[in-house]
Amino acid sequence: MTALGRHITARITATGPITLADYMATCLMHPEMGYYATRDPLGAAGDFTTAPEISQMFGELLGLCLAQTWLDQGRPAPFALAELGPGRGTLMADILRATKGVPGFHAGAQVHLLETSPTLREKQAESIHHESVTWHERVEDLPDLPLFLVANEFFDALPIRQFQRQGAAWHERVVWLREGALTFGLGGPVTPPDLAHRLADTQDGDIVETCAPGRATAQEIGTRIEARGGAALIVDYGDWRSLGDTFQAVQDHAPTDPLAAPGEADLTAHVDFEALAGAAPCAHARLIPQGTLLFRLGIEPRKEALARNLSGTARDSHLAAFQRLTGPEEMGRLFKVLALHPKALPPPPGFDP
Numbered sequence: 001m002t003a004l005g006r007h008i009t010a011r012i013t014a015t016g017p018i019t020l021a022d023y024m025a026t027c028l029m030h031p032e033m034g035y036y037a038t039r040d041p042l043g044a045a046g047d048f049t050t051a052p053e054i055s056q057m058f059g060e061l062l063g064l065c066l067a068q069t070w071l072d073q074g075r076p077a078p079f080a081l082a083e084l085g086p087g088r089g090t091l092m093a094d095i096l097r098a099t100k101g102v103p104g105f106h107a108g109a110q111v112h113l114l115e116t117s118p119t120l121r122e123k124q125a126e127s128i129h130h131e132s133v134t135w136h137e138r139v140e141d142l143p144d145l146p147l148f149l150v151a152n153e154f155f156d157a158l159p160i161r162q163f164q165r166q167g168a169a170w171h172e173r174v175v176w177l178r179e180g181a182l183t184f185g186l187g188g189p190v191t192p193p194d195l196a197h198r199l200a201d202t203q204d205g206d207i208v209e210t211c212a213p214g215r216a217t218a219q220e221i222g223t224r225i226e227a228r229g230g231a232a233l234i235v236d237y238g239d240w241r242s243l244g245d246t247f248q249a250v251q252d253h254a255p256t257d258p259l260a261a262p263g264e265a266d267l268t269a270h271v272d273f274e275a276l277a278g279a280a281p282c283a284h285a286r287l288i289p290q291g292t293l294l295f296r297l298g299i300e301p302r303k304e305a306l307a308r309n310l311s312g313t314a315r316d317s318h319l320a321a322f323q324r325l326t327g328p329e330e331m332g333r334l335f336k337v338l339a340l341h342p343k344a345l346p347p348p349p350g351f352d353p
């Protein structure tokens with residue numbers, strides 16, 4: 001058992017079962033032994049690879065989408081160009097490079113990064129070159145400015161709770177001990193107010209996941225966008241409404257038991273985009289698959305333009321990256337994109353109202 005596993009076991013022994021949210025938060029964010037506090041999880045040497053690491057086209061197109069939205073909203077300046085969970089800084093670096101030719105965009109932009117990992121902050125500082133870059137630990141600390149924000153694979157790592165339906169009540173799924181090993185169990189019957197509407201579309205045995213930190217973050221972002229202008233592009237795997245057990249762990253680019261090695265694997269869950277949209281007091285565009293949005297934003301001509309200067313293995317890798325980002329059997333359909341925007345203004349380019 002890992003050191004963090006022993007820590008969690010001792011806690012459960014002393015005080016009883018813990019919620020899945022407590023387990024996720026401890027495994028990912030413990031200051032000394034947590035997954036994100038102790039490593040760079042990205043790339044071939046890490047545990048997973050995100051879209052910005054696959055191809056520059058992803059960040060370029062999202063950056064130009066935000067820049068066009070900024071133009072359409074009257075070029076407000078100054079404004080906050082923000083990213084939640086920036087990883088190595090690759091996405092923001094691509095956004096800044098792609099928007100360099102947009103008159104006034106860089107001059108008005110203040111780059112703000114929400115990142116708690118010291119290891120990843122160092123990587124971001126090496127990748128992102130802009131005269132104004134500020135790091136934050138909470139979304140509430142973003143400045144009171146028009147907000148143009150991107151969040152790629154951020155919400156899936158926020159702690160979730162799981163509830164299993166039995167009759168008209170729900171039983172929370174918890175982590176406890178059986179013969180000294182971490183295992184899942186069920187708590188007593190509860191009737192959470194935010195699940196009352198789910199009795200209409202679930203049946204006995206169904207699991208529904210909730211994410212209070214996700215809703216709170218969407219509410220904060222949406223409040224700022226409605227008050228000051230801007231837009232948010234939220235990219236993640238998931239769907240419009242939560243149904244089923246999606247809690248998962250990845251280690252060395254392969255699925256693994258989420259209870260097997262606390263602190264050594266990435267823990268995530270599918271995003272409930274309906275909950276995010278409902279929490280944001282601004283408008284939202286219709287949820288769209290990642291592949292569809294990238295095609296609408298022009299990834300095909302961009303792919304061809306980059307391919308003209310490539311040959312051999314480099315060209316093959318470029319075309320494979322395009323397929324991985326857009327293919328319906330790969331990331332193109334699994335990943336979805338939700339856009340938030342002011343109620344009085346149209347959604348960003350590529351999105352339907």
